[in-house]
Amino acid sequence: MYPDSSVRRVLIFRTGSLGDTVIALPCFHQIARAFPKAERVLLTQIPVHSKFTAAMAVLANTGLVHGDMRYPGGTRNLGELLGTILAIRRFRPDVLVHLLPRLTLKEARRDRMFFRLAGVRRFVGSPADVVLRHRLDPATGLRESHASLLARSIAEIGDANVADLANWDLHLTAAEMDKAAEVLAPLDGMPLLVCGPGTKMQAKDWGVDNWRALLGRLNARHPAHGLVTIGTGEERELCDSAARGWVGSKVNLAGKLSPRESAAVIGRGRVFIGPDSGPMHLAASVGVPCACVFAARNYPGVWYPAGDRNQIVFHRTDCMGCFLETCVAMQKKCILSVTVDEMELAVESALDPLKAGNAALLPIVH
Secondary structure, three states: OOOOOOOOEEEOOOOOHHHHHHHHHHHHHHHHOOOOOOOOEEEEEOOOOOOOOOOOOHHOOOOOEEEEEEEEEOOOOOHHHHHHHHHHHHOOOEEEOOOOOOOOOHHHHHHHHHHOOOOOOOEEOOOOOOOOOOEEEEOOOOEEEHHHHHHHHHHOOOOOOOOOOOHOOOOOHHHHHHHHHHHHHHHHOOOEEEEEOOOOOOHHHOOHHHHHHHHHHHHHHHHHHHHEEEOOHHHHHHHHHHHHHOOOOEEEEEOOOHHHHHHHHHHHHHHEEEOOOOOHHHHHOOOOOEEEEEEEOOOOOOOOOOOOEEEEEOOOOOOOOOOOOOOOOOOOOHOOOOOHHHHHHHHHHEEEEEEEOOOOOEEEOO
16 A cells, blocks of 8 residues: 555644654654655644744755644634644645644544544544553563654554664755864864753753763863764853863854754764753764763653663652653752763763673663
């Protein structure tokens, strides 16, 4: 049945910011393979603040989608809802691929009703009769990655194969690669460590003092390396402050690059260092190992970066799985209990697992 060249228009429903878009890349690749002749348009929400990256900032120039259709996220305004329905009707999709697994059957059925009102008759993904859950691996205690769950949700159109790095390909352009070379020129071909200490969520913030101490130690260990810090324009001061402990060559590129240019820069590094974030997933998409600190707001494994060379520091706490974006009552005890020593080991293990004595490449999970 697939590839299906008879389909002319495909609407792909996926919301979220940078990381949410990147972890869906294998599915976008599979949708393109399944419907190679179709015009593929992304239905996504309008960004609500400056730290929210529009999906097309990631997907532009990939050929995986040909454009987007945006709506006000979370709206209950009947006029706005009707406007979205009419826009979908004008597009007249032959297929809707639903890449937003719902937590309850009520939500899934509500979505199905909305899209039927918009004229959709053929659905792929997010079944209306079952709720998909992240499977638990009892051997490791890790949950199925969200990328894998998304791939499982559209398995009827083929295998998105999240283990294959080719399915994470951003198809970076020559211009994007040239931009990376240009901004890294001051480091004159040095081996690079790339750090993105910023995050949109207070609950995921490890603290600037920790980042400064870690980067100071890494500078002492790797004086011949250059440091690159990345992030949004709002994170530029944070990057400067975090890198104060690095006395060697460094450049702060926060706010100076598009997400795709950031990926091209990260791809020139030996390791990406940071919290659970969109840049972390960009690093995984270009095959760079990650050394990352995770809060316990979600279950271990769900949002880990793709690949088998990553080093994750995650502390299990009694409040694990709280899903809080801001943690006040517990004072972020999960992520703030992670030590600089642990993160230093994680970075060394990602750089050279044999030298660090961690050849098995197992996540550092407590």
